Structures are given as structure tokens and as C-alpha cells.
Amino acid sequence: MKKDSLMNQISRRSLLRAGAAGGAAGAVFFGPFRQNRIYASAAEKPIKVGLTMDASGMYANSGQSERRGAILAIEEFNDKGGVLGRPIEHIWYDTETTPQTGTRVAERMITRDNVHFMVGAVQSGVANAISQVAQKYGCIYLNTNSSSPTEAGENCHRVKFVFDGNGENFTRATSKSAIDTFGKRWLIIYSDYVWGQDTKEATKSVATSYGAEIMDEVPVPVGTRDFSGFLLRIQQAKPDVVATAIGGDDYKVLRQQVRDMGLETQIAWVGNQQDWPDIYGLGTDAAFGVFGTTFYHYLDLPGVPEFVAKYKARYPETRVAVPGNVFHQGYMATREILRVIEETGGTDNMKIIKALEGRKMSAEDRLQHFDAVIDADSHHVQQTIYLATGNDKPRDETDYFKILAQAKPEEVRSEAEANCKLESYDDTPSYDQG
Numbered sequence: 001m002k003k004d005s006l007m008n009q010i011s012r013r014s015l016l017r018a019g020a021a022g023g024a025a026g027a028v029f030f031g032p033f034r035q036n037r038i039y040a041s042a043a044e045k046p047i048k049v050g051l052t053m054d055a056s057g058m059y060a061n062s063g064q065s066e067r068r069g070a071i072l073a074i075e076e077f078n079d080k081g082g083v084l085g086r087p088i089e090h091i092w093y094d095t096e097t098t099p100q101t102g103t104r105v106a107e108r109m110i111t112r113d114n115v116h117f118m119v120g121a122v123q124s125g126v127a128n129a130i131s132q133v134a135q136k137y138g139c140i141y142l143n144t145n146s147s148s149p150t151e152a153g154e155n156c157h158r159v160k161f162v163f164d165g166n167g168e169n170f171t172r173a174t175s176k177s178a179i180d181t182f183g184k185r186w187l188i189i190y191s192d193y194v195w196g197q198d199t200k201e202a203t204k205s206v207a208t209s210y211g212a213e214i215m216d217e218v219p220v221p222v223g224t225r226d227f228s229g230f231l232l233r234i235q236q237a238k239p240d241v242v243a244t245a246i247g248g249d250d251y252k253v254l255r256q257q258v259r260d261m262g263l264e265t266q267i268a269w270v271g272n273q274q275d276w277p278d279i280y281g282l283g284t285d286a287a288f289g290v291f292g293t294t295f296y297h298y299l300d301l302p303g304v305p306e307f308v309a310k311y312k313a314r315y316p317e318t319r320v321a322v323p324g325n326v327f328h329q330g331y332m333a334t335r336e337i338l339r340v341i342e343e344t345g346g347t348d349n350m351k352i353i354k355a356l357e358g359r360k361m362s363a364e365d366r367l368q369h370f371d372a373v374i375d376a377d378s379h380h381v382q383q384t385i386y387l388a389t390g391n392d393k394p395r396d397e398t399d400y401f402k403i404l405a406q407a408k409p410e411e412v413r414s415e416a417e418a419n420c421k422l423e424s425y426d427d428t429p430s431y432d433q434g
Contacts, residue, residue: 045434046089047082047347049074049334050115052105052130052141057097058222058248059122061277062326066144067092069323069330070119072314073338083342091115097122097248099129106133106141114433116347117141119334122248122275122326124148124195131160135423138349138431142333145326147273148195149202149416152380156420158428159349161356161379163333164325167199167245168414170272170292171206173385173407178290179210182268183240186212189230190245192219199245199272202416207243215239224250227257234267241268244289251278255286264288274388276324279400287390287400294383295328295367296401304367322398332366349431369406378417382409 051070054063074088082088091113093105102121109115110133117140121127127146134141135157143151143162147170152162186207190196196219204214215237218230234242246254251274258264269289276293279286297308311323323331337352340359344351358376366372368384375382384406391402 044086046087047338047341048113048115048433049088049090050106050109050113050118051090051092052095052102052109052118052120052126053092053330054097054122054126055094057123058250059097060249061320062122062145062248062275063095063097063120065277065320065324065326066120066122066330068315068318069327069332070144070334072310073331073334075314076335077338083338084345088338095121095126095130097126099123099125102126102129103133106130106139110134110137110139115139116341116433117337117349117352119330119337120144121146123193124151124198125193127151128155128194131155131157134159135428138429140337140349140352140431142337144329144333145275146195148198149414150194150198150419152375152378152414153416153419156378156380156417156422158353158379158423158425159431161333161374161381163329163381165273165292165294165383165385165412166202166380166414166416167195167272168202168206168416169385169412171199171203171243172412172414173292173387173405174270174272174290175203175207175212176210177387177405178241178243178268178270179207179212182270184212185238185240186214186243187216187218187234187237187239187241188214188243188245189218189220189234191222191247191250193222195247196220196245198416202414203243203245203272212241220246220250222250225253227254228261231257231261231263235261235263239267241270243270243272245272247275248278251275252282255279255282255288259286259288273325274401275326277320277326280320280324280398284391284394284397284400287388290387290389290404293325293386293388293401295323295325296386296388296403297322297324298395298399298401299367299369299386299403301367301369302364307367328367336361347432347434350425350428353425353428370408372409375417377422378420379422380414380417382413384409385412 124146190200271291274291372383388401
């Protein structure tokens, strides 16, 4: 049985190195053991996957969850002989939840490590930084878990494909129901950076279109650990609904302090997306309010129990005992591009980009209720969005959510994608590491 240890995450041709990721202190990466070797044939040369995922900062837990998902997909292909008969290696640097580090990591992966493509990112500022570097060189980048509407909107790129639902998708899934059920007087509390700001604007636009009145907008600095002042302000305002756009460790702290003050029962809380690593470990009663997700380990669908079993077998010692949405996106994105490389017969970026554009993925294959498609104009995966709340009758200690409904992709489509202007094929550099 494989252990979730550092050494087991090294692919068979990889060497563990420690050092600075282009100046990023404490970064660790997996470099190819035979990086400077001249290969006898193209079939012998590994396909290198650059994993751009946090291990520190507010999204460290999510970053490591999506990394585990990507690694499982890679291992499954290697167990079957690789792709096109070629082994797959992964190289990883800690992107530290900062855009500056994301830029340095992407530059190093492309110019020094010669990766074939990159996968990862949770914080949208980091994803945007990586994608700008990727577009400069033509390296395909799969943004697995960043959910700012701008990622497939004004910050879209020809080489970037966005696999997570975005803030507008989740807001569309939750807003009308919340207004009808709880009331029209809304207050929005949000993380004061690009994802939180953009999600706040999307929430405001969608909620008011359904008749909500926005009483107040409360920005919260990233890294806040004492929400008492903000919560007192909310308590005094007495809104019908508090809409949250708080992420990562900050959201975990907010949930704990809301519960400590007893506000989870005084006010209706409507979250955006609830990432599984941000709530796991807090207990089932922490999942108050209504929120969105793209995957749950107890979805009543074919293949879900087997997917959970694979996770448990591969990562038996991981603190998060079952896979969540972040792991799911990391796995699905990595698996999809490896399939496309196999289908196109190589690693030419233009062939892969064109094969991904408009690509349809079945609901059964993706473990969701409805078929998904990669929009050709925005490169955003249009997928099932689930509406959930806390589970008052959990079947075990991992059963935090009760799935209330599932929205079809076309029902929650993001209007922000109209702002996407992809670079032309001619203006996108050719990129193929062979």
C-alpha cells in the first residue's frame, strides 16, 4: 500500500531537490533525474508536468489537496505504461499563495525545467500571474481551483483552461433561493483581494437582479484571525442574509468564530463555494448556511464510491480522510490533458489547445450529474454546480454536507466570460518540449 509521504510522491525518474524556487524561500521541487540526458528516442523522453501548487500561505491545505489529485492521475497513467509509451514526471514548487512567487515558479518551470504543461493554483492572483508567463511562452496551463470570474473573463488567455466553477456560477446557484427563503436585506463580507472583490461584485449583481437590497459591503484583509469586530458590525446591522466571499484558512477561522458567537442561527449565511480542505476537521456543525460545491464524496452517482476508495488506498495517512472538490478538480484536469496528449499523438501546444476547446466530458466520467464542456471562447469548464448545507443527519464523521440541489451548467453560466478576449493562435507562441 502506498503511503502519503514525500518520497512516495517522487515519480520513478525524479530526484528530490530542496532550494529556492526562483528566489522563493523554502520551496521544494521534484526535478527530473535525467534532466540533461540526450534521449535515444522521443518515446523514451518523459512528459514533464509542472505542478504550481501552494504548500504555505492561506491556501496551503487546498494546494496540497489538488497536488494529491494531480499526482494520482499521473500515477494511474504511469501504471498503464505512461502516455504514448512515455513515462510522466511531475515537478513541484511551492507557489506560497503569492502572485510574485507564482511568476517566478512559472518562469523557472518553463525556461529551466522544460515542462510540457503546468497544472495548479487556488488563489486567483497567483493563477493570473502564472497564466501571463504561460501565455508569453505558449505553455499550456490548467488553472484547477481558482474561482474568480475574471480568470475566464478579462484575464483569460489562449493557453489557460479554467477547471473550477467561479464565483458567479455559485452565486447564481444560491441567490434566488436564499432571497425567497430568507429575505432581501443582504450584507456581503469578502476577502479584500482579486477573488473576493470580483466575487463580491458578482454576488451584488446577481442578488440585486433577483430583488435583493445590499445593506453593506465589508472588506476583510487577507490573513485575518480575529473577526469579532466584523461580526459585531454584522450583528448590529441585522441583515436577513450575510453573503460570504472568504476563502482558505480565513474562512475556517470565520466559521469557528461565527459559531462561537452563536450567529449561525441568528442570521442566514450564504457562502460562495465551500472548499473541502477549508472545513474538514471543524465538525459537521461547522457547515451552517447554504453554499456551493462541485463535488461531494457521498454523491449518489456511479463511480463515486470507487473514486473515494482509490483516494483512501493511495493516501491512507492524509489528515483529510476523503476526497473533496479541490482534489477532484486537480485529478480531473490532469487526467484530461494527459488523455488529449494521447489522442493528439504528441505535445504540440496548438494541437492540444484546439483539442481542448469545446471538448465535451460526460457526467459519468466526471462523477457529476450533468455533462461538462470546455467553452471554446472562454476556456472555462461549464459543469454541474451543487447547492449544499450542513448535514443534520450525518452517516459518519466525514458527512458534513447535505446536497440540496444540482444546477445545470447553462443555468449558472457566468456573464463575466463575455469579457474574455483570447489571443489569436498566430499571437500565441508555438511550444513543444518534444
